[in-house]
Amino acid sequence: TSDDGKKKKDIRRVQVYDCRPGSSNELPRKFNITDEDYNGFQCALRKEFSVPPDETFIVSTTDREEITEDIYKLLLDGKTLQLLESVHQMLPTATQERIEYQPHYHTLVQCGMYEYYASEGQEALPYAFAELIDNALSATRNNIGIRRIEIRLLFDESQGGPAIVVMDNGCGMTSKQLKNWAVYRLSKFIRDNTAFTSQEPGYVRPNPVPRSLNSDISYFGVGGKQAVFYIGQSVRMISKPASSPDVHEFIMSKEEFERKERDREDIYSGFIRNRMPGDSSHVNSSEELFLVPIVNEEVGKDSFTAVVITRLQQAHITYLKQHFTLWTRELAHTYHYYIHGINGNSLREMRVNDSSNNIDIQICLFEKPNRIPRLINLRDVNNDMQTLYIRSSVSTFEFKATGPKDLLVEGLVRYHPFLYDQETYPLDPYSASTEKEDDDCMVVNPEGRGKRPIFECYWNGRLIPYTTVSEFKWCEKPKKTDVVPWECYNRISGVLFANDRFEVSTNKLTFMDLELQLREKATIFTRVNNGQEQRVNIEKEFTSWLEECHVQFDKQVMFLGFLGEMRRADM
Amino acid sequence: TSDDGKKKKDIRRVQVYDCRPGSSNELPRKFNITDEDYNGFQCALRKEFSVPPDETFIVSTTDREEITEDIYKLLLDGKTLQLLESVHQMLPTATQERIEYQPHYHTLVQCGMYEYYASEGQEALPYAFAELIDNALSATRNNIGIRRIEIRLLFDESQGGPAIVVMDNGCGMTSKQLKNWAVYRLSKFIRDNTAFTSQEPGYVRPNPVPRSLNSDISYFGVGGKQAVFYIGQSVRMISKPASSPDVHEFIMSKEEFERKERDREDIYSGFIRNRMPGDSSHVNSSEELFLVPIVNEEVGKDSFTAVVITRLQQAHITYLKQHFTLWTRELAHTYHYYIHGINGNSLREMRVNDSSNNIDIQICLFEKPNRIPRLINLRDVNNDMQTLYIRSSVSTFEFKATGPKDLLVEGLVRYHPFLYDQETYPLDPYSASTEKEDDDCMVVNPEGRGKRPIFECYWNGRLIPYTTVSEFKWCEKPKKTDVVPWECYNRISGVLFANDRFEVSTNKLTFMDLELQLREKATIFTRVNNGQEQRVNIEKEFTSWLEECHVQFDKQVMFLGFLGEMRRADM
Ligand SMILES: Nc1ncnc2c1ncn2[C@@H]1O[C@H](COP(=O)(O)OP(=O)(O)OP(=O)(O)O)[C@@H](O)[C@H]1O
Ligand SMILES: Nc1ncnc2c1ncn2[C@@H]1O[C@H](COP(=O)(O)OP(=O)(O)OP(=O)(O)O)[C@@H](O)[C@H]1O
Ligand SMILES: [Mg+2]
Ligand SMILES: [Mg+2]
The missing domain is CATH 3.30.565.10 (Histidine kinase-like ATPase, C-terminal domain)
Incomplete structure (x- = not known):
């Protein structure tokens, strides 16, 4: 081994605990073994720990690997060793080894x-x-x-x-x-x-x-x-x-x-x-x-x-x-x-x-x-989902949800009427079946919304794509409806704009608990009309808005007894 | 400032680039400023870079903050500085500053x-x-x-x-x-x-x-x-x-x-x-x-x-x-x-x-x-979903999907018959509506599988909970069926056992592309019968298995003309 031209790198210091049975040395001793050969190290140990000449000992790593002459050469600077009577003996007192555990660079490269x-x-x-x-x-x-x-x-x-x-x-x-x-x-x-x-x-x-x-x-x-x-x-x-x-x-x-x-x-x-x-x-x-x-x-x-x-x-x-x-x-x-x-x-x-x-x-x-x-x-771009929703809608119902700790969601529901024998509810251009390139005409969905959730959700103004909200109590299809035909509930789309008090996942793909928070009792929904908040029963308001939309905009009713269009005098 | 009792920590060395217009010094010079006051540092700079006595200069950080006397005292060891003619002058040649960017401990604590x-x-x-x-x-x-x-x-x-x-x-x-x-x-x-x-x-x-x-x-x-x-x-x-x-x-x-x-x-x-x-x-x-x-x-x-x-x-x-x-x-x-x-x-x-x-x-x-x-x-535990599936099933159809690079999925489909006026298909105990504590009786689903996906997916033997596979071409409800009543397709559950060649997300909640891989042309499905692989048309095999299940196990047929139970002689 070439020991000359020693760089800082070659400095080798070890710390050794005296772990022989009965030893009461709780602290390790430091040895600079840079210029020491195996025998020299053994002698230094014997001296430092006053091991009697007739007593044998061994030195091991904290993993009980014995430091033989061959292994001695491989020891790196900073290593912790244990002086033992025998390889399998119990440790009378604990030893400590310093470790470094910096995250692997895959933390970044594979993040x-x-x-x-x-x-x-x-x-x-x-x-x-x-x-x-x-x-x-x-x-x-x-x-x-x-x-x-x-x-x-x-x-x-x-x-x-x-x-x-x-x-x-x-x-x-x-x-x-x-x-x-x-x-x-x-x-x-x-x-x-x-x-x-x-x-x-x-x-x-x-x-x-x-x-x-x-x-x-x-x-x-x-x-x-x-x-x-x-x-x-x-x-x-x-x-x-x-x-x-x-x-x-x-x-x-x-x-x-x-x-x-x-x-x-x-x-x-x-x-x-x-x-x-x-x-x-x-x-x-x-x-x-x-x-x-x-x-x-x-x-x-x-x-x-x-x-x-x-x-x-x-x-x-x-x-x-x-x-x-x-x-x-x-x-x-x-x-x-x-x-x-x-x-x-x-x-x-x-x-x-x-x-x-x-x-x-x-x-x-x-x-x-x-x-x-x-x-x-x-x-x-004129055919993203929000553009399609906006352009095929005829009326908007605005609302607001507020909760404790500044939680705020602004929301809106849009009505997509039945017109000239068909629904105007837009199809999702991202869904696999419509994934044709450069096809920017507005495709129309025969079943209206169908089973799709009503609300797309934005956070600090940008879409969180994998979280949607199906509906709220006040806008879900009621069990029985005498006022508004049930198809009308399939003619609404909506958007929620959540503020920064809502948490999203680190990849900004999902909200953590938007829907849960909105279902909390403490969350209050109010209608917003021309920018004015109205503390009214939101379900009633919504139902009557939906009814109005139906009466005013649907040009044909499919299954129910449609009596012709009429404009109500009270509006 | 107390300058005595200097620890290693207090050593301050800076490197300075000569960035004056026209300078061609591409390499920085090192200065040990541990014991240097501001004036001393200025003198050392003037000397090292041979700045003529009638020329003024300033020193700045790489962010062009001028090193005034006050700031000089705050400089930390290892800082890179720039010698300039004036604060706003362009850099004639580039300078380099060493940075450390170890991941923040939130990498662990918030992972x-x-x-x-x-x-x-x-x-x-x-x-x-x-x-x-x-x-x-x-x-x-x-x-x-x-x-x-x-x-x-x-x-x-x-x-x-x-x-x-x-x-x-x-x-x-x-x-x-x-x-x-x-x-x-x-x-x-x-x-x-x-x-x-x-x-x-x-x-x-x-x-x-x-x-x-x-x-x-x-x-x-x-x-x-x-x-x-x-x-x-x-x-x-x-x-x-x-x-x-x-x-x-x-x-x-x-x-x-x-x-x-x-x-x-x-x-x-x-x-x-x-x-x-x-x-x-x-x-x-x-x-x-x-x-x-x-x-x-x-x-x-x-x-x-x-x-x-x-x-x-x-x-x-x-x-x-x-x-x-x-x-x-x-x-x-x-x-x-x-x-x-x-x-x-x-x-x-x-x-x-x-x-x-x-x-x-x-x-x-x-x-x-x-x-x-x-x-x-x-x-x-006798009421986890797999136990419920196993115990309510009467027959199992086993198969195997193999693909390039050792991709292997073992799979099985189980039949849950219609018995004594009701479906035996188990309800999901995790779904919200059935989330009653300590309720371990087997609840039965009136619609069979309904819209639930057929397959739960295991990876190296353990469940990957958020990935399910709805169906494969060979086991989906056909458009028209003359052999097997369509309700039978709602009476099957299944499990996929994927090997380590499939990738899962780091949180082991989802597969990366199990379904996509299985839909690849190169993926071959074979039926496994009593441990033997059979290279046969899996759709045919499946359909006839399903038919057998129906004939043999369903005790009443709801809508189709049920002619009574019979055992086929050829089995
Ligand atoms: N285009 C940019 N212009 C200016 N500063 C930027 C730009 N991109 C990133 N930064 C800075 O780098 C920081 C780290 O960006 P990075 O996107 O990695 O995380 P973040 O934006 O802080 O948080 P998030 O995980 O939400 O993205 C930002 O906070 C910002 O200070
Ligand atoms: N109970 C244990 N017994 C023995 N070794 C373990 C035990 N738990 C963890 N380890 C060791 O620690 C390592 C790191 O565990 P950790 O769970 O953080 O990551 P991983 O299991 O390697 O990968 P994954 O991210 O898939 O969990 C393991 O690879 C294993 O060597
Ligand atoms: Mg960012
Ligand atoms: Mg692990």
Whole structure:
């Protein structure tokens, strides 16, 4: 063994407990064995623990492996050993061994692998993109002008790649914030936001806004990482905050984790690169050619963030190309009210001039060198489920549910009348049977709602896709109905807008207990009419609204004795 | 500022990049500023970077915060700084800052918080226990005699606690294995199992066994941690491997993580205690009185593991007491075939003498000092869903599905006949309407199966509760049926036993793509008759089996012209 040229790495210290029967040494002794051979170590032990010359002893690990001459050479720095009379003897007093148990890097690299599947066969990719859009919405919430969010699918391999870039013109990240981005599970609630020069406040809950469209959709400190490692195996975060002229860049990748593990380097250690906007001198592999124009675009921007994902799963690329219409529609559905404002994608009502109608979410698919990229602005999607509901409805019943601790749900029910011999209730375009590409006509459901739940559920303004609420007591089909024909109960759809007091799962696919909370006795439902809350019996109100809808809008009644249309004098 | 008595902690070194316009120094210079005041530092910079005396400069963080005299004092060891001409100047070349981004301890402490809820209102606690039973089954798989697994709910507060202990007489853990237990996401597939004295093999896939009852249900390196931090906030692992006379103990707790963060200690660092079996000298708080008898029980055991969970959520305690029958039944359901053997909890067939009928899973609830504990052996549960299915069925149709890469599903369909004016198809005891405590009579469903899916799904022999398979093409209700009345299709239940080639989610609540895989063209279904595979048309076989069941067992036909019972001569 070569013992010369000793680096810091080669220093070996062990701590040894005296565990011989009758020993009362409760504390271990430290031995520096860097320059000690096996015999020397034995002698040092004998001396330190005053073992009489006629007494034998053995030394073992805490797993009772005897330290023989061969094993002695393999001992690593920091090891804890036990001096024993014999290998099988009992320990008279306890010993302690220090261990390190840092989470394995699969915590990050595999965090997205399973989380997105709430059930089988559902394609989870749109919800991975949603996490990145959430972050971009959150980052652009204080923008003065347009809030621009762009997803670019760079599948034109002549430019390097494939890669996916999610860009926003939001507040960007300081170097410190970029570091915090990388810390798994460091949520905004526990983050240290202080800088030397400013004592930034901790998390401030945003003021209530209609439909809870508050853009405050960062919650757990995991979304971005789950998303990128579900989509690919490497991410390059590029960000510039308004406070600094520099762009900060940070790469996290499976490959790099594997290398660090192999080289026994610190796993969770890396470098942030600070550079001039537009400086692409560090891009030199042909695999990353696509980065050059992206870096060039930086020049002149006050602040921005670009999330560049590479090492994409091939199956994802195939899906994204083949089902472009489908998944962009699902994103339009998810952010419907952020994109279109509180009244949604209505033809009739003017868009309300609120802060949410300056949000521009654009998807751009680059496939072949000479082909024009496929481009869609989510605002132009006209066949997502909410658009279909809004456009086929003739009347809206608004309500509110409030509970203890600021729990608030705004809700609405829409009526889809029976017209000209058919139901106008829209079919679900996501359901397998209607999953035709580029089919954006409004398909109509012969049975109305059928067994589908009434309510889709939004949280802080964005859809939580796997939670629906079937109905409430006050709007369910009654056992016997004399006033309203039962089919009318199949002609309603609804939306619930829950505020941040409701909990969602970390993958934002399900609410934790929305329905349970709403069923609590303490939850009070009130009707809202022209923005005014009315403390009235909601069931009565609803039933009479439904009756009115029926009388006024259904153009034919199928089974009941229809006596002709009449307008009531009392209205 | 007191600068004397300098500890290692107080050493401060910074690295500084020369970022003045025109500079070509790409590498930073290191400065030890431990004993340097602000002016000294300025002088050292001027000298090192040869800044002419008439030139001014400033120093900033990588976030462009100027290092003033006040801020200088706050600089921590390892900081990266930039020497600039002015605060807003561009960087001529990039700088690099080293960052650390170890996952936050919430990765562990909150890992169970949301994962168990696949949908709303479902009580996830039984599945947290299931993770601990999985581990115990895995640890006892090579036991010679009885495999004993015990869950003790120690809610008698006169003995300290409350606490929950999960014990098994399995192989236990060496100190090294106990350390590996603590590493989040370190799965058995990537674990280093070597010891100095033995080169233990890596993961070895178990040989195929019927129903995949292979006890190999550890997969992701997260289950135990998710379970304990879902149930409580502190865990004490106590384990003894056969290879050593010592017991190893390790504590992981939210409180301890919080303390380490406060004291700026290494978060993922701790101590394993090695001690004599039965030595409870370290138990000295009255809160932990319940530990003493548990430690005393250690004496004489060859190997064991005890998982002791404390700081329990009060809501869990309430649930576990109030719904004792319900959740133990769900556990009996989950491990039905481990407990009862491959034929399940049948009255007719003798239990097969396989390795799985020596599994003893016992739950014990201690509530009050003078009350006899409530005790149940899962083998004695007679009203879990599988038992109900087995006991109400009169015939079984067995099959097998095989696919590429060793994919294997064993399956069976059972027939529940119409008898004496009613269906014998059992009701789901877990469904809300039948959730009465201690009601173990067999309730019967007037509509047979109704709209319920046919198949419950097991993976490596244990139930994956939130995945069901509705049907396969060959057993679904045909559009028109001349042979078998359609009600017969509502009289079947089924089980699928998938092997380890199918993926499940990390919380083992759902399969990833069982149904999709089974629908693949490459998947081949064959009938199994008396243990023999038959390459025949499974749909035909199934239909004729169903017809036979109908003819032979249904005692009355409701709507079709029943001509009387007959026994066919050809059988
Ligand atoms: N596009 C962005 N612009 C600015 N900051 C961002 C951006 N994306 C992420 N961040 C910062 O990084 C942090 C971590 O993001 P990540 O999505 O991983 O978790 P989170 O948003 O905090 O919580 P969640 O788990 O709910 O997504 C964010 O809180 C935010 O401070
Ligand atoms: N009761 C036990 N007896 C012996 N070893 C155990 C026991 N419980 C856990 N272990 C060891 O600790 C490891 C980690 O357990 P944990 O349940 O956290 O993850 P896992 O079982 O490996 O994977 P999964 O996420 O599928 O549960 C196990 O692989 C096993 O080696
Ligand atoms: Mg996020
Ligand atoms: Mg496990």
